[in-house]
Amino acid sequence: MKRSAMLRVNEHPILGKRPIRKTVIITVDGNPVEAFEGEPIAAALMAKGIKVFRKTRLRKDPRGVFCAIGQCTDCVMTVDQQPNVRTCITPVKEGMEIRTERG
Amino acid sequence: MIQKQVVVIGGGPAGLSSAIAAAQAGARVTVIDENQRPGGQLFKQIHKFFGSREHYAGRRGIHIGTEMLKEAEALNIEVLLNSVVYGIFEDRTLGVIRDGANLSVRAERVVIATGASENPLVFPGWTLPGVMGAGAAQTMVNLHGVLPGKRCLMVGSGNVGLIVSYQLLQAGADVVAIVEADSKVGGYHVHAEKIRRHGVPILLSHTIREARGKESVEEATLVRLDKNWHPLPGTEQDLQVDFVCLAVGLTPLTELGWMANCRCQSVPGLGGFVLHHNDGMETTVPGIYAAGDCAGVEEASIAMEQGRLAGLSIAESLGLIDRTRSADQRASIQERLKELRRKPAFYDSSADLGNREASTADRASLEPLKVGPGYPTEERFQQGPTAIVECMQEIPCDPCAYVCPRGAISVGRPITKLPHLDTGKCTGCGLCIPGCPGLAIFVVDNTYSPTEALLKLPHEFLPLPKAGEIVEALDRYGRRVTEGRVIKVENPRKFDHTPVVSVVIDKRFSNEVRAVSVRRGRHGR
Amino acid sequence: MAGNEDMIICRCEEVTQAEILEAIRDGATTVSGVKRRTRAGMGLCQGRTCRKVVAKMVVTETGQSAEEVLPSTYRPPVRPVTLGTLANEWDE
Numbered sequence: 001m002k003r004s005a006m007l008r009v010n011e012h013p014i015l016g017k018r019p020i021r022k023t024v025i026i027t028v029d030g031n032p033v034e035a036f037e038g039e040p041i042a043a044a045l046m047a048k049g050i051k052v053f054r055k056t057r058l059r060k061d062p063r064g065v066f067c068a069i070g071q072c073t074d075c076v077m078t079v080d081q082q083p084n085v086r087t088c089i090t091p092v093k094e095g096m097e098i099r100t101e102r103g
Numbered sequence: 104m105i106q107k108q109v110v111v112i113g114g115g116p117a118g119l120s121s122a123i124a125a126a127q128a129g130a131r132v133t134v135i136d137e138n139q140r141p142g143g144q145l146f147k148q149i150h151k152f153f154g155s156r157e158h159y160a161g162r163r164g165i166h167i168g169t170e171m172l173k174e175a176e177a178l179n180i181e182v183l184l185n186s187v188v189y190g191i192f193e194d195r196t197l198g199v200i201r202d203g204a205n206l207s208v209r210a211e212r213v214v215i216a217t218g219a220s221e222n223p224l225v226f227p228g229w230t231l232p233g234v235m236g237a238g239a240a241q242t243m244v245n246l247h248g249v250l251p252g253k254r255c256l257m258v259g260s261g262n263v264g265l266i267v268s269y270q271l272l273q274a275g276a277d278v279v280a281i282v283e284a285d286s287k288v289g290g291y292h293v294h295a296e297k298i299r300r301h302g303v304p305i306l307l308s309h310t311i312r313e314a315r316g317k318e319s320v321e322e323a324t325l326v327r328l329d330k331n332w333h334p335l336p337g338t339e340q341d342l343q344v345d346f347v348c349l350a351v352g353l354t355p356l357t358e359l360g361w362m363a364n365c366r367c368q369s370v371p372g373l374g375g376f377v378l379h380h381n382d383g384m385e386t387t388v389p390g391i392y393a394a395g396d397c398a399g400v401e402e403a404s405i406a407m408e409q410g411r412l413a414g415l416s417i418a419e420s421l422g423l424i425d426r427t428r429s430a431d432q433r434a435s436i437q438e439r440l441k442e443l444r445r446k447p448a449f450y451d452s453s454a455d456l457g458n459r460e461a462s463t464a465d466r467a468s469l470e471p472l473k474v475g476p477g478y479p480t481e482e483r484f485q486q487g488p489t490a491i492v493e494c495m496q497e498i499p500c501d502p503c504a505y506v507c508p509r510g511a512i513s514v515g516r517p518i519t520k521l522p523h524l525d526t527g528k529c530t531g532c533g534l535c536i537p538g539c540p541g542l543a544i545f546v547v548d549n550t551y552s553p554t555e556a557l558l559k560l561p562h563e564f565l566p567l568p569k570a571g572e573i574v575e576a577l578d579r580y581g582r583r584v585t586e587g588r589v590i591k592v593e594n595p596r597k598f599d600h601t602p603v604v605s606v607v608i609d610k611r612f613s614n615e616v617r618a619v620s621v622r623r624g625r626h627g628r
Numbered sequence: 629m630a631g632n633e634d635m636i637i638c639r640c641e642e643v644t645q646a647e648i649l650e651a652i653r654d655g656a657t658t659v660s661g662v663k664r665r666t667r668a669g670m671g672l673c674q675g676r677t678c679r680k681v682v683a684k685m686v687v688t689e690t691g692q693s694a695e696e697v698l699p700s701t702y703r704p705p706v707r708p709v710t711l712g713t714l715a716n717e718w719d720e
Contacts, residue, residue, distance in 0.1 A: 006250075006253070006275075007249055007250045007251075007252075007253075008248060008249060008250075009244060009248045009249065009250060009274045009275060010248070011565060012248075012273065012274060012565070013273050013563050013564050013565045013567075013600060014149045014163070014273065014563065014600045015149060015165075015245070015248075018248050039247055040247060042243075043243065043247035043248075043249045046243060046249050046251060047249045051232040051233055051318070051319040052232050052318050052319060053232070056642055057642070058642045059636075059642055061230055061636070061642070062231065062232055062318045062319065063230060063232060063639070064232030064233070064319065065232070065235055065239060065243070065251070066234070066235050066236065066239060066639075066677075067220070067221065067235070067236050067238075067239050067677075068235065068236070068238070068239035068240075068242040068243055069138075069238070069239070069242060070137075071220055071673065071676050071677075072639070072673050072676065072677045073640060073671075073672035073673040074230075074639060074673075076672065084672060088242075089138075089139075091139075220676065222680060223677055223678070223680075223681060225635065225637060225645075225681055226635075227632045227635055229635075229636075230636050230639055354680055368695070369693075369694045369695040371694065375680065375694075
């Protein structure tokens with residue numbers, strides 16, 4: 001079992017078992033990544049242990065999820081050619097192309 | 104331009120409460136929320152709420168959210184999701200973005216119920232991926248089912264920090280430590296006890312100095328603080344963690360109110376600038392009301408009451424209800440608000456367990472508990488099974504008073520009174536155990552056998568122990584003091600996911616053991 | 629805040645603690661003033677994350693009270709919105 005698979009909470013003492021969801025394939029910087037349809041892009045990436053979503057313009061610092069509710073804009077990536085998309089509130093769709101933003 | 108009678112901005116507990124109250128009086132209400140689903144913070148709150156019956160006490164936040172939505176639906180309240188109110192203009196005209204299009208909505212009455220946002224804490228390395236708000240971690244785990252990492256450092260011991268730490272444990276992460284800059288725990292003590300008994304250390308007078316890592320958090324440095332909250336050189340210690348959660352307070356989201364020229368005032372105790380309002384929750388701009396965290400960061404129960412008040416006031420102002428009829432309702436709400444706002448106090452200040460250094464036989468921490476009204480006498484312990492209510496802080500909470508079939512637990516009013524256990528009435532049945540939102544009630548039977556005691560404890564983790572299994576028996580600090588033999592695990596639907604584990608242990612530890620740990624390891628793998 | 633002048637305060641525009649302190653010492657006495665001189669608060673999140681931190685720095689450096697240091701004026705839109713969207717009127 002891949003290490004990152006342990007990051008998905010498939011059974012929870014209060015929430016129970018995760019309902020079965022449809023798997024979709026998205027690409028992240030050209031690489032195929034499995035995700036669940038409808039989950040936020042950020043969740044799909046974090047589940048795979050991908051924490052760096054972009055590099056800042058001036059200092060090339062790595063950034064990722066900070067607020068997780070669409071307010072801080074740190075998690076933005078280029079999605080299907082559109083830049084500055086807040087991945088923590090944007091649901092995943094089959095075939096979505098996601099790119100790490102640099103600046 | 105769309106005309107609406109009542110528009111509520113924000114579909115969290117305050118917004119939904121105000122919508123429901125106004126709609127109950129006959130108003131036509133629209134709730135606008137920027138998220139995919141309404142409920143605000145409710146759907147992340149998987150723990151049982153405090154407060155009283157009117158606040159759905161004892162119910163999990165997620166279920167309260169579902170209930171409120173059902174009520175809203177039954178009242179034909181219109182709910183617009185994925186819709187952002189980006190501005191409030193003249194004459195209560197709202198600018199709304201919905202489906203990528205710009206909408207103008209003119210409302211006769213507006214409720215601003217936009218909640219609050221998490222505060223940042225700035226330190227070297229705070230921008231590294233892996234450093235996030237505690238609420239952010241809560242969202243990832245409880246809404247999206249994804250852990251941000253496996254080893255967490257929690258910064259802040261207010262209720263948010265304590266509750267999210269507990270929820271991270273439930274989801275399978277390790278909370279390596281909680282650091283609190285103050286010299287005492289910030290949140291309710293029962294929340295602190297719930298995690299302490301599973302081995303999470305709460306380091307008082309400590310803070311995070313730095314987070315380090317190549318591309319994301321790999322390590323954090325803690326430092327001890329002196330009486331004046333200044334770092335003490337030489338006290339640094341490094342922790343291997345892969346995520347850091349910041350639980351350092353919330354700030355009301357008052358932007359829309361500012362724009363509409365509502366007066367805001369700075370109230371540090373309520374999170375910063377809050378929307379000023381009168382007794383009926385109306386702001387300084389007629390027709391615009393405020394409720395919930397944007398009017399001051401308090402509890403969900405207070406948000407609900409404020410929402411009710413706003414809805415009621417709106418209904419009155421629209422002529423939908425008689426002032427004399429609503430006067431009674433208003434008075435009850437004000438009473439409950441007063442009750443909910445009573446400052447938590449200690450029965451005995453030395454019961455502040457956070458200040459104690461963990462020692463090998465920490466009998467000292469037990470003494471203050473023993474004089475509490477929820478603790479049986481030595482004599483009573485020898486007579487048969489009895490409940491123990493380890494609730495020593497005057498917080499507004501009383502569900503324990505309703506769960507005992509014999510009425511052995513009483514709280515009364517105000518609901519901040521400490522629960523009193525009538526051990527004469529108590530049979531040790533343990534129904535009170537899952538009824539306590541703070542998981543502060545246990546049952547002990549010191550008469551089980553000449554050398555053994557039977558303990559009944561709440562256990563909200565996976566894997567659940569099985570009957571016959573040998574488990575580690577932990578004390579209030581999460582230290583393994585002995586082993587236990589599980590004889591029964593009760594998990595009926597009515598316990599709402601608070602299973603009760605019956606475990607037999609060496610009688611000498613019956614005053615210490617308050618948790619068990621399953622040897623199989625988390626999630627049974 | 630632990631001394632580390634290179635530390636980022638405004639995450640969106642990558643404005644450092646040193647730059648903000650300089651702006652305050654240069655004469656900025658409000659959050660708006662700091663914003664104009666450094667761009668802190670002008671980025672994608674419109675100051676949502678750094679506003680309170682900048683305000684606290686102004687309070688600490690200038691000795692004003694929290695009430696005196698008001699957040700900078702809130703202008704619509706309070707959320708990131710593309711111009712195309714604003715222009716897309718929806719008739720209902």
